Amino acid sequence: MAMRREAFLDHVRDRGEYDTPREAERAARVVLALLGAHLVGEVRARLAARLPEDFALILLNPLQSAEPLSPERFVRATAAWIEGATEQTAAWDVSAVLSTVADAAGDDLLREVLLQLPAGYDLLFGHPEPA
Template identity: 35%
Template sequence: MRYDEFVGQVRRRGGYADEAEAAVVTQAVLGVLGHRLDEADAEELGCRLPLPMGMWLTGDGGPSVPIGTDEFLQRVGIATGVPPETAETDARAVLRTVAAAVSATELDAVLARLPAGYAALFGQNGDHSDT
């Protein structure tokens, strides 16, 4: 998937005014997700996404932070300057587009390293638990 296609899908899923807004949200969500994944997983997933999204995901290459979905959404909200409810819409728009952009095997590998609540954000079976 090309960058413009990815951002276009995020725009449609999130109902954003334009591609620029969708790109800002995408960068914020991927940056927070990148801090949640370990470096190798972030790099592996980043290789499957269009440039510069892989760089947004790998970010500073710091250590992963084991946070549940509630904390993840709070961090997305802080990064985008919105309340947690809006952050959930933002996260779903981006992560469902990630799920559409990678193979099922690649997505399963990412979800296997995240608590169950993340699956729902990616549009997969799962609940919104904070496990």
């Protein structure tokens, strides 16, 4: 069942402590566009099905990425796409969005998503893997 758009943005806004829904939406759009480039096939489709429709479409039509980005480079890329962002604010943006995506996905699907990503993304999603 897809998370409702308002609920999704409310979660992102709370976690990112944004002043406006627009800031939360901007962060969500950038982070999901970058995330979509890293996921393929059925896992990406199933994750999209759990997101509000306009965000699902962003995930399914991502920015092209020549190679999988490490978590650090993912944060840097996010900073590059958000006007006025620093690496610190971008890390906050990524965490606010991906922790909300993790909630929407649920544990089983999140595990499959993490298998498609370079090591270290579990921390960005707010779900550190046990050592």
